[in-house]
Amino acid sequence: MTQIFSPKGRIQTLERMTAREFDMLIIGGGITGAGLARDAALRGLKVALVEKEDFGFGTSSRSAKLVHGGVRYLVNGNVHMVKESARERKILKTIAPHLVHGSAIHDLIRYGHEDPIWLENLSKNTPAIKGEVRLAVEEEMAQSLIDFMDRRSARFLFGNDHCLEAAKTAAEIMGQFLGWDEAEIERQINDYADHVERHRIS
Numbered sequence: 001m002t003q004i005f006s007p008k009g010r011i012q013t014l015e016r017m018t019a020r021e022f023d024m025l026i027i028g029g030g031i032t033g034a035g036l037a038r039d040a041a042l043r044g045l046k047v048a049l050v051e052k053e054d055f056g057f058g059t060s061s062r063s064a065k066l067v068h069g070g071v072r073y074l075v076n077g078n079v080h081m082v083k084e085s086a087r088e089r090k091i092l093k094t095i096a097p098h099l100v101h102g103s104a105i106h107d108l109i110r111y112g113h114e115d116p117i118w119l120e121n122l123s124k125n126t127p128a129i130k131g132e133v134r135l136a137v138e139e140e141m142a143q144s145l146i147d148f149m150d151r152r153s154a155r156f157l158f159g160n161d162h163c164l165e166a167a168k169t170a171a172e173i174m175g176q177f178l179g180w181d182e183a184e185i186e187r188q189i190n191d192y193a194d195h196v197e198r199h200r201i202s
C-alpha cells in the first residue's frame, strides 16, 4: 500500500486530491504552510497542502531551532521586528511550554562556565562554537553529523569547504554524547562529505 506521506505516493495523492473538494489550498509545506493547515483544519475547514519538494524543504529546514527574540535585528534598527518576535516568544512559552524551554545563549554560557573549551570555534574558519554541537545533541535531538552540519550550522553561510573542515571536531563531540565509536565517527564524516558533494552550495 502506498504511504500517504511518502514522495513515492505523490502522484497518487495528487490524483486523490483532484477527486475531492477543499475549502482551502495551501501552497508550500514550510512552517507557515504547516501552521496555516493545522489552524484551518482545527477550525473545521477542509484543507489541502501542496509542496514542490519535501515538507520543511525551504528556510524551515535551516532554522537554528531557536525561538529567539530577534535581538540581532536591533543592529539594523528593526525595533518593530524585535518587539514582535519577543511577544511571539512569550505567547509560545505560555501555550507550548513543553516546546519552548531554556535559552540557547544561557545554555552556551553555562557550558562555558563548566569548561571554556565549549566556547572555542569548531575550526579556524567556522564561526560556530563547540558548545553548539553539544547543545544540538542535548537540547535539539540532533542524531547525525549531517543533521548538525546542515540544519544547524548554516553551511550555506559558511561555505562547503569550511564546514567540511569543521566536520571532524563536530563528529567527535557528537560521538562523546551519543556513544559513537571510532568507526561510527568515520562513517558519519564520510556520509557528510558525500552529502556535501551531492548538494554543493555555490
Ligand SMILES: Cc1cc2nc3c(=O)[nH]c(=O)nc-3n(C[C@H](O)[C@H](O)[C@H](O)COP(=O)(O)OP(=O)(O)OC[C@H]3O[C@@H](n4cnc5c(N)ncnc54)[C@H](O)[C@@H]3O)c2cc1C
Binding pocket: 027, 028, 029, 030, 031, 032, 033, 050, 051, 052, 053, 054, 055, 056, 057, 058, 059, 060, 061, 062, 063, 064, 065, 066, 067, 068, 154
Ligand atoms: C540559517 C537560518 C536560521 C534561522 N533560524 C531561525 C530561528 O532560530 N528561529 C526562527 O524563528 N526563525 C529562524 N529562521 C527563519 C525561519 O526559518 C523562516 O522564517 C521560516 O522557516 C519561513 O518559513 P516559511 O514556511 O514561510 O517558508 P519556507 O520554509 O521557505 O517554506 C516554503 C515552502 O514552499 C515550497 N514552495 C515554494 N514554491 C512552491 C510552489 N510553487 N509549489 C509548491 N511548493 C512551493 C518550498 O519548497 C518550501 O518548502 C532562520 C532562517 C535561516 C535561513
